[in-house]
Amino acid sequence: MDTAPRTPAPAPATRFLPRPEGRIAWTSEGPEAAPTVVLVPGMGDLRGTWRDLVAPLQAAGHRVVRTDLRGHGESDTTFHTHGDLATGSDLVALVESVGGPVVLLGSSMGAAAACWVAAERPDLVAGLVLVGPVLRDRPMPRPAVAAMRAAYRALFARPWGGRAWTAYYGGPLTRGTRGPWLDDHLAALRASLREPGRLRSFRDLAVQLTHAPVTARLSDVHAPTLAFVGDLDPDFPDVAAERTWIEQTLGADVVAVADAAHYPHHQRPDVVVPRTLRFLAGLPRTAAGAFAAATPVDSGHAARDEAAGA
Template identity: 35%
Template sequence: MSTVTNPGTTQFVQVERPDGSVGRIAYDDQGTGPAVLLAPGMGTTRATFRHLVPVLLRAGYRVITTDYRGLGESDTGWDEYSSAATADDLAALIRHIDAGPVLLYGNSYTAASAVHLAADHPELLRGAVLSGPFVRSLPAPNLVGKITYALMAKPLFTRTLWMVWFPHMFPKRPADYAEMRAAVDANLREPGRAKVFAQMCAGTHDAAEAKLPRAKASGVPMLVIMGTADEDFPNAVDEGRFVAESVNGRLELLDGYGHQPHEETPEQIADLITGFDPAR
């Protein structure tokens, strides 16, 4: 059994679905001070922040972590799984915790959600950190990648292929990497979750890309963090520069780190957050 747990006590915010039913979005809420909301990347859970949360708490933050719809402890059964829908859930959570504008740290998939929020609800954000950001649709780097992407959208293959890819996100693995990988695998084995992930893999970030100009004009301060060894992009450095320019943000390149730098170097990520935060 995995020893990786979520960093706090699970709470839920209820979000009404289009059919009138209610779905629950899981989160935890710890500490006092300026609120920082941490949103995980696609195919993982809020436990990905287990090392970052204590550092931010020591720095004097109120730290909220969340699972997006369909994975972690959040409910399945939604009609839509997209970065735009996740942005709506994040907006509902921010209003629910009633902490005023938050600093949002979005990794990978939820970096696109941060773009949606900045464009549509800038009043909810005092800043946004886009880490390993997928804010536009990129072509597969080669034929193997193209085939893999296509198969990832098939629920029968989604979990297996994701577990094969998972190690590539961590060129500098945390000490409990094996436990975290096992926890993600276990979550995807729960009923309905692999199907959710397959739907997410089949989607695009076209809607987020279309909102980049509005996000840039919103006035929300943006920090882009990109690991130079991030294998999720054909050229991580070039993509980091593109995103930073697109949102008028500051770019921080982390030499040798991968797609989830908050797991690999949490202290450095916390320093970047506190140094960037307009509330500090």
């Protein structure tokens, strides 16, 4: 299978989803009647992060929908509420707009938001693909959390905030294999964060973000789940333990990605693309070929819940 880096096709037209505090930017590629995959970036990222997956997904017969987070990319900067649940509510509205059930592919906090949707609206979700999924907060005393949020306010301020984030993105978060277009992506991130309101929106998200509401709902997720966790991911103090926790908590098929950190989808597309396509091919379909909504018997949750006496 050809997973070599591809020259991106002309950008599709940006569409906008109205929400109470502003508009969410999204794009669609492929036939609208095709089984739909919705790609969700993580904090401080752009929908272009999924560049390496778009062509293979389309070639496999899928409609590919990509979205920007609130205040990110081309989404409005008028939002005051950010985080997993806010993103999850935007995804619910987006999937209702494009038509579900869909498969949600989420990176980092986008993976957490996708899990929340699967718990809250299982009728909309046929499966989950989670990349570098951050699904729980690190245990910290309250003073440490307050100090961390104060540090975010200072670190992600003008004039250095954009440079600070892209240095971290292009450093520890992409340790190991670097995608051939990473420098272009970092330049796009820096340019985006220079736009009015973008850095403030990113800072507000960093300060408001907690995964606790998602962690509390993971037992309600019954969608088949595939997860990719890089061996070098700095978000996890113990990467092996995090993989085991994700596997046991979600009944997920967890793939260890060598020589990758937080973004295996663009660090190691040679691993992520074929495994994702195989996962999608195995999901239940309707008679018309669309994805079918997941039930507990479709996933590893049935065995998990039985073992737990649920």
